[in-house]
Amino acid sequence: MWTRFGLVLFCLLLLSGCGHSFHSGKIQKVGLLVPETINDQVWGTKGYRGLLKIQSRFNADVFYKESMDSVTEVEQAVEEFQQKGVNLIFGHGNEYAEYFNRLSEKYPEIHFVSFNGDAKKKNTTSLNFEAYSMGFFGGMVAGHMTKTGKVSILAAYEWQPEIEGFYEGAIFQNKNVEVDIRYVGHWDHDQRAIEIFDEAVNEGADVIYPAGDGYNVPIIERTKEKGLYVIGYISDQSDLGESTVLTSTVQHVDELYELAAERFDAGNLDSGNLSFDFQDGVITLGKFSPKVDPEFRKALNKQIKEYKKTGRLPNQ
Template sequence: MAKRLIFIFLCLFLLSGCGQPSFTGKLEKVGLLVPETISDQVWGTKGYKGLLTIQSKFNVDVFYKEGMDNRLSVEKAVDDFHQKGVNLVFGHGSEYESFFKDISKKYPDIHFVFFNGDAKGENVTSLNFEAHSMGFFGGMVAGEMTKTRKVGVIASFEWQPEVDGFREGAHYQNDQVDVEVKYVKHWDDIDAALKILDQMIVEGVDVVYPAGDGYNVPVIERLKEEGLYAIGFISDQSDLGEGTVLTSTIQDVDKLYELVAQQYNKGSLKSGELSFDFSDNVIELGEFSPHVDEEFKQKIMKDIDTFRKTKKLPNEL
């Protein structure tokens, strides 16, 4: 009788275990969705580099799909990833917020990650760069280097926090500066961005922050032709012309991807909204132009170091 009871309890224990998910959170395979292409040399390319970093660091298979800009294509891609055994999916942009909100319910064994939005679901995480501070320090450089006391921001959307940050930083460094902000209302409308730039040049703007990853390269090339200055955006764009690009506000997406994958592999990746800034070593200023005074460079790097320690910008101290 005792042996029979032990056998029954053992069976019940094993059966109850079968009802629990076997998923442990360990990284298996990783998928990446990009709305445009991995070949844009800016945002999409950074996502792809992040994916390759994960492949190298964790020795896992990785997959990517381009042109994922609508619900149907995203649903098909995620289903394909699921069949391949992917358990961590990066949606490389804010547009994936609405897609992942519903899709995540269908795939509880996949963790979904996207950028700059509200994460809904136990297996969904939003990564948010603290871009206000990034813009602030870029604005300081613009305020220091302008000769006409007119600087411009060609941004994509009004919600971009780096825009207000840039304005504040420029005014902090130079209270005589005029900051003109115009919006393209798209990430990669090159014609619209260049039209705005032409008008800014006519108005005497001599430093421009093209805060849109799809058009910032053509904008910088035009500024180079005109002998004017730029603040690079997303990646270090000093290679476009050290005499033109004063510095760049860099978001190290590849480092962030590796950090997220590491947390996920350890089972410590949280759902909801996560924020990252200079103190996480995923935001930085790029190489400075030789035109930027050495004393000012030392000052702004000291300000950034203080921000890393205190979370306070120079105008907040």
């Protein structure tokens, strides 16, 4: 899951120091393991779309398995994929890094790719999103748009780097804003998320950042009912209500899948932990609501462009 957005080892993708090259040759067949479902319209769906992009781009047979959330299930799935001739497997979450580290030596002909984990073997790679920066720019939008002076983050877990980024961005944009952080304690506890949403709104919050891919859609719907604002999470969620969703902090997981497959097919997908950010085109802000004034949008886009060029956020 959104471990998915865990603490990462920062290293530039193109530097050889990021890991050891694992020259395995061309893509044969590709497998995908997801911890829950490909039909959640957020994280799992994006992984599946990435798999389909690989299928189309490389004319490769692809396979996927859902609800892969235990050692036994993952071991059985990898064995099944190996028998089918799969030589590139994506595990759609950070939990798969540990599984793949254990299994990789048994299957040296397969390259294992996880997300936001710690890949330790020569045929394992972890793709890590630099989530702090997306949170920072999303927080700037919240700080600019709040009318009550109070913004609330509904985080899944305390360690999410986008949470700290959002907080810092909101404060940078509006020194008088109060940023309230509350924790759901899970990626998918809709009811708990709604309960703390109601608490936050009752205490005056008018811009909400639901930073959990399993509960952000119900929170957006509830925000819409209240006539308040929200910053979308993971996907561009403007289609859920352009007057409600000010923008979204978007991670283009599907494009990162394709990028990793391209490098693997060329024999230069590094092992170890690789980091990706705005500069790589796989993190962006989503479509802006017409509620966000054009002058602010223009200024923010300029700051994002400068960040992509220099690697320095506006407060640095």
